[in-house]
Amino acid sequence: MDDRLIVALDVPNVVQGLALADRLGDAVDFYKIGLGMLTGGGFALANELKGERGKRVFLDLKLFDIGATIEAAVRGLAQYDLDFLTVHGDPQVVRAAAEGRRGAGLKILAVTVLTSLDRADLDANLIRPGDIHDITLERAARALAAGADGVIASPQEAAMIRALPEAAGKLIVTPGVRPEDAATGDQKRIATPAQAIGDGADHIVVGRPVWQAADPAAAARAIIASLPRR
Numbered sequence: 001m002d003d004r005l006i007v008a009l010d011v012p013n014v015v016q017g018l019a020l021a022d023r024l025g026d027a028v029d030f031y032k033i034g035l036g037m038l039t040g041g042g043f044a045l046a047n048e049l050k051g052e053r054g055k056r057v058f059l060d061l062k063l064f065d066i067g068a069t070i071e072a073a074v075r076g077l078a079q080y081d082l083d084f085l086t087v088h089g090d091p092q093v094v095r096a097a098a099e100g101r102r103g104a105g106l107k108i109l110a111v112t113v114l115t116s117l118d119r120a121d122l123d124a125n126l127i128r129p130g131d132i133h134d135i136t137l138e139r140a141a142r143a144l145a146a147g148a149d150g151v152i153a154s155p156q157e158a159a160m161i162r163a164l165p166e167a168a169g170k171l172i173v174t175p176g177v178r179p180e181d182a183a184t185g186d187q188k189r190i191a192t193p194a195q196a197i198g199d200g201a202d203h204i205v206v207g208r209p210v211w212q213a214a215d216p217a218a219a220a221r222a223i224i225a226s227l228p229r230r
Contacts, residue, residue: 001029002224004197006058006173008032008207014041014048020211021049027217027224030056030083032205046082058084058173058205062111067096074100074108084109084150084173089139091146098147107150107171110143112136112161115154115176133157141166155191155199162200175205179223194226 007028009017017037021028031049033042038061049055059082063070070093077085078101087097089110097108113122113136122132133156140151140161150171153161158172174196196204206223213219 001026002227003029003056004201004203004227005193005220005224006030006032006203006205007210007220008034008060008175008205009037009045009211010034010207011037011211012040013037014045017041017045018048020216021053021055023216024210024220025217027220028055028210030058030203032058032060032207034060035062043080046080050080050082056083058082058086060084060086062086062088063097064088064090064093067092070096071100074106077101078104078106082106086111086152089143089148089151091142094143094146094148108148109150109152109171109173110140110146110148112139112143112151112153112157115174133160137161137164140164144170150202155196155201155204158191158196158201159199171203172201173203173205174201177204177206179206179209179219179226192226193223194228197227 009031011017011020033046046057050057063073074097084107086109087093089112094110101108119132136153136157137160141164143151144166152173154176155174158174161167161172177193177196193204210216210219
């Protein structure tokens with residue numbers, strides 16, 4: 001199995017999540033469980049996939065709070081033996097998360113700028129003026145310097161982030177990835193799977209183009225087949 005593809009289980013509850021995992025079978029090795037799934041049994045699903053099925057699990061919570069709270073939350077989550085966890089890329093949040101996972105294998109990934117946002121959204125959120133790619137690059141550099149194991153960034157910034165000195169040996173995970181024939185949905189800064197990997201991403205996150213397909217396993221295998229060889 002090629003773990004460069006992470007399938008986002010953006011379904012309402014653990015029952016549907018396990019049913020989708022059953023349909024995907026050995027076509028997929030790595031799953032993302034997001035905030036929307038938590039009230040539907042997200043932790044139970046994570047434990048089932050990791051402990052019982054031997055899959056890798058990415059918990060995408062995008063944590064943001066004061067340092068003590070982040071540290072305590074990550075320390076608790078690190079006990080679940082999961083693989084990736086997201087926090088906001090503010091340096092103080094990253095430092096607290098890195099301290100919380102101390103001694104565990106959990107990788108802390110910093111969110112730079114959400115792939116659903118564009119410059120107009122940043123203006124509405126009172127984010128400083130400037131090119132969105134430049135802001136993403138600077139946030140990535142600061143998060144990595146603060147101790148993040150990697151970053152979440154759009155595929156359009158993957159190559160620039162990979163070129164950063166701070167990115168040596170670090171992970172780049174790209175959501176906003178769509179096969180050429182897929183609808184863009186609510187994503188605004190997208191690329192194809194092959195382009196994202198070719199530009200320096202270690203993992204790509206794909207949701208709807210896989211789980212909305214008539215044959216999700218075939219859709220996943222087609223994406224993996226499109227990726228450049230390692």
